[in-house]
Amino acid sequence: MPKEIITRKASDNPYFHKDFHIALNYGINYLYDNFGEEAVREYLAQFAASYYSLLKKSLLENGLVTIKEHYEKTYKIEDAEFKINYSPDEMNIHLFASPAVMHIKGGGHPVSPVFHETVLTVNKEICRNTPFECEMMAYNDENGAYKLRFYRRGR
Amino acid sequence: MISCTEFIPAYSELFKYLEKEHGKNAVIDFWNYLSDEFLTNLKELVVENGIRGCWIYWNKTLNEEAADFTMELDEESGEFSITMHYCPSKGRLLKYNHIEPYHNYCEHCDVLYRRVLEPLGFEYSLDRSQTDQAKCRLSVKTINIKK
Numbered sequence: 001m002p003k004e005i006i007t008r009k010a011s012d013n014p015y016f017h018k019d020f021h022i023a024l025n026y027g028i029n030y031l032y033d034n035f036g037e038e039a040v041r042e043y044l045a046q047f048a049a050s051y052y053s054l055l056k057k058s059l060l061e062n063g064l065v066t067i068k069e070h071y072e073k074t075y076k077i078e079d080a081e082f083k084i085n086y087s088p089d090e091m092n093i094h095l096f097a098s099p100a101v102m103h104i105k106g107g108g109h110p111v112s113p114v115f116h117e118t119v120l121t122v123n124k125e126i127c128r129n130t131p132f133e134c135e136m137m138a139y140n141d142e143n144g145a146y147k148l149r150f151y152r153r154g155r
Numbered sequence: 156m157i158s159c160t161e162f163i164p165a166y167s168e169l170f171k172y173l174e175k176e177h178g179k180n181a182v183i184d185f186w187n188y189l190s191d192e193f194l195t196n197l198k199e200l201v202v203e204n205g206i207r208g209c210w211i212y213w214n215k216t217l218n219e220e221a222a223d224f225t226m227e228l229d230e231e232s233g234e235f236s237i238t239m240h241y242c243p244s245k246g247r248l249l250k251y252n253h254i255e256p257y258h259n260y261c262e263h264c265d266v267l268y269r270r271v272l273e274p275l276g277f278e279y280s281l282d283r284s285q286t287d288q289a290k291c292r293l294s295v296k297t298i299n300i301k302k
Contacts, residue, residue: 003229004210010223010241017219020162026193027169030185035177042176047168050254051161074158098156109192118157144156 016077021100022109029112040114041121048125059130064091064150067126089152092137098144111141119146163244170257186266194271201275209235209272209295220244233297239290246289261286264293 031039049056058066068086071093075082078099085092100118104111116139123134127150137147157165173181200208210228217224223241227234248256261283269279272295282292 001230003227003231005225005227006214007225008218008222010221010243013218013221015160015221015243017162017216018159019216019219020159020166023189023193024157024159024162024165026189027166027185030188031169034181034184039176043169043172046172047165050168051164053253071156074156077158077160078156080156095156100156100159122157 018099018103019107021103022107024100024118025104025109025112025115028115028118029110032112032114037114037117040117044117044121045125048122049128052122052126056126056130059126059132063088064132064152067091067123067132067150091150093146093148093150095144095146095148098146101144111144113141115144116141116146119148123148123150163247164251164254166244166263167248167257167260168254170260170263174257183266186263187270190267190270194267197268198271198275201272201277206230206233206235206277206295206297213237235295237293239292242286242289242291245286249287249289261291264291268293 028040031043055066055070064086065088068084068091071082072084074080075095080099081096083094083096101111101115104115116136119139120134120136127134131152132150133153134148134150137149139146169185170182173185197208197212200212202208204211207228207230210226213226217226217237220243222239222243225238225240227236227238229235242261245256245261248254248260265281265283268281272279276298278294278296278298280294282294285291
């Protein structure tokens with residue numbers, strides 16, 4: 001067999017490597033197994049405070065529409081089925097099945113028992129020190145479906 | 156939900172969290188764990204196909220990651236290499252203005268893949284001298300191949 005060579009440019013492919021969901025799941029699982037549930041929440045809060053700092057800034061300036069647009073974009077990238085009921089003071093998100101959880105399970109990997117924290121802790125951190133709050137109304141361990149409620153504090 | 160397109164900053168922040176709270180050994184321990192649990196597909200491909208398994212594995216992952224790379228396979232000499240012209244992961248981290256990447260982010264590629272390939276009879280090396288420009292070179296060589 002002669003030597004084989006291939007060259008690719010970044011523009012040749014879309015950036016979409018679903019196995020990263022599996023790697024994140026193992027990261028969560030490692031923390032959970034070695035340092036406990038609180039460590040999972042601490043890490044995710046640190047990540048959200050850092051990575052989503054621009055999203056939080058926009059939430060402060062523009063309100064809940066920021067979160068709405070963020071998740072519409074995220075779910076479109078991930079080809080997820082969802083429903084969003086939006087008003088400036090309250091927004092309800094229903095994700096019918098999580099593409100992350102479905103991909104992890106599809107690959108035969110066990111889903112971390114605290115994987116839902118990647119939704120709850122992250123969104124609570126985004127809302128921290130803003131006029132808004134987030135709560136998880138439902139979560140399905142089988143397919144990662146969830147219902148999230150964002151609302152203006154004091155309502 | 157954290158999109159898979161947002162994984163790289165989450166990964167980098169995990170390394171930072173582990174090192175800050177539990178020291179560098181915890182970071183290395185996590186990489187070893189991830190190699191054992193997550194890279195079973197690379198191991199299976201190499202066990203089944205020899206050094207071509209590297210080609211099959213990275214041909215999928217690097218295309219999905221939209222990497223800018225040249226990959227070479229010479230089965231007769233037992234050599235495989237990836238010249239990464241621009242790593243999509245490190246490149247992303249370098250572009251973010253609002254987050255600081257883990258100081259030794261690229262070391263994970265050295266630990267994870269070495270741990271799979273060396274026990275299978277391959278020499279693994281990773282030139283990380285240009286990772287500040289999101290460039291590197293990975294080589295795998297079969298040890299004691301018949302000439």
